Amino acid sequence: AQKITQTQPGMFVQEKEAVTLDCTYDTSDQSYGLFWYKQPSSGEMIFLIYQGSYDEQNATEGRYSLNFQKARKSANLVISASQLGDSAMYFCAMREGGPQGFQKLVFGTGTRLLVSP
Amino acid sequence: DTGVSQDPRHKITKRGQNVTFRCDPISEHNRLYWYRQTLGQGPEFLTYFQNEAQLEKSRLLSDRFSAERPKGSFSTLEIQRTEQGDSAMYLCASSPPDGSYNEQFFGPGTRLTVL
Numbered sequence: 001a002q003k004i005t006q007t008q009p010g011m012f013v014q015e016k017e018a019v020t021l022d023c024t025y026d027t028s029d030q031s032y033g034l035f036w037y038k039q040p041s042s043g044e045m046i047f048l049i050y051q052g053s054y055d056e057q058n059a060t061e062g063r064y065s066l067n068f069q070k071a072r073k074s075a076n077l078v079i080s081a082s083q084l085g086d087s088a089m090y091f092c093a094m095r096e097g098g099p100q101g102f103q104k105l106v107f108g109t110g111t112r113l114l115v116s117p
Numbered sequence: 118d119t120g121v122s123q124d125p126r127h128k129i130t131k132r133g134q135n136v137t138f139r140c141d142p143i144s145e146h147n148r149l150y151w152y153r154q155t156l157g158q159g160p161e162f163l164t165y166f167q168n169e170a171q172l173e174k175s176r177l178l179s180d181r182f183s184a185e186r187p188k189g190s191f192s193t194l195e196i197q198r199t200e201q202g203d204s205a206m207y208l209c210a211s212s213p214p215d216g217s218y219n220e221q222f223f224g225p226g227t228r229l230t231v232l
Binding site: 004035037042043044045046047050091093103104105106107108109110 | 150206224
């Protein structure tokens with residue numbers, strides 16, 4: 001069964017506007033972690049933001065925030081004030097189990113974001 | 118500050134040949150992971166090392182694939198008798214032993230093309 005679902009293959013946004021990238025997940029674990037990574041055309045995966053399943057507050061890192069709705073099993077990424085350099089593939093990923101355990105990440109299929117001037 | 122490095126960055130080989138990739142994790146990171154990413158997909162987990170011990174292998178890792186981390190530092194991934202279906206980006210990642218949430222730091226990847 002697919003564990004991470006990203007339903008938006010591509011998204012367009014104008015510079016300086018906000019954009020939301022969707023991610024839903026499926027797990028029976030009580031303890032898990034959710035990550036967002038950015039992959040520019042150069043290929044490397046750049047960590048953006050993390051949300052733990054027990055975290056009560058939504059995670060924020062600069063212009064990135066994670067809208068975590070546990071009951072709906074969703075972990076959407078919000079990018080505020082988009083910049084041209086934000087154009088890239090964005091992947092949602094889940095780690096099952098606690099942070100001290102085995103660390104396999106399961107990734108979604110990604111969303112390609114294009115920021116226009 | 119040195120990140121995760123991978124060598125080579127690109128490899129073109131003929132079907133049936135053996136290839137070996139190297140990954141150097143961030144120093145003091147005792148956890149090391151290999152992932153494979155095909156076009157249009159997210160990375161898929163292949164295998165995991167904690168220090169020199171290989172603790173987990175995906176069933177994606179057929180008998181033709183072998184990974185080692187002999188001294189708990191760098192790791193190698195070897196593919197024997199390559200097939201066209203092995204063409205992909207091979208990503209290595211590492212994480213520290215005491216991270217609060219164990220973010221995985223990724224290398225730039227090795228892009229393999231099997232002709």
